[in-house]
Amino acid sequence: MNDERLMRCFTSAFPAATRDEIRSTRFDAISGWDSLRGVTFLAVLDEEFSLQIDLPQLLDLGTFDAVKQHLVEQGIAP
Numbered sequence: 001m002n003d004e005r006l007m008r009c010f011t012s013a014f015p016a017a018t019r020d021e022i023r024s025t026r027f028d029a030i031s032g033w034d035s036l037r038g039v040t041f042l043a044v045l046d047e048e049f050s051l052q053i054d055l056p057q058l059l060d061l062g063t064f065d066a067v068k069q070h071l072v073e074q075g076i077a078p
Contacts, residue, residue, distance in 0.1 A: 006068055009048050013041035026062045049076050 010022045014037070017030045027033065027041070038055050045051045045058075049071060053061075061067050071077055 003068070005048060006064065006071070009041070009044045010064060012044050013037060023064050027064070028059055028062065051076060 007019065007022065010027070011017070011019070014022060014027065014030050014032065016032055017025075021030060028038070035055065038058060042053065042055060042058060045053075045067070051071065051074065053070075058067075061070055
């Protein structure tokens with residue numbers, strides 16, 4: 001899977017976070033996280049990948065790598 005597409009989703013939802021922070025931190029621990037940010041992130045993922053999940057499921061995934069793996073498991077990888 002092309003990490004850049006997913007990274008763009010993360011940086012769109014978390015513009016103040018560094019790439020290293022995005023890759024190494026649970027996104028609900030990234031500075032500025034709140035439920036609105038989570039909903040925004042879900043909308044960005046849906047727009048980019050047509051991935052429809054809910055906020056609790058997203059929180060269960062929790063990290064860049066877990067979201068990436070979930071996309072691969074859903075057959076969404078390019």
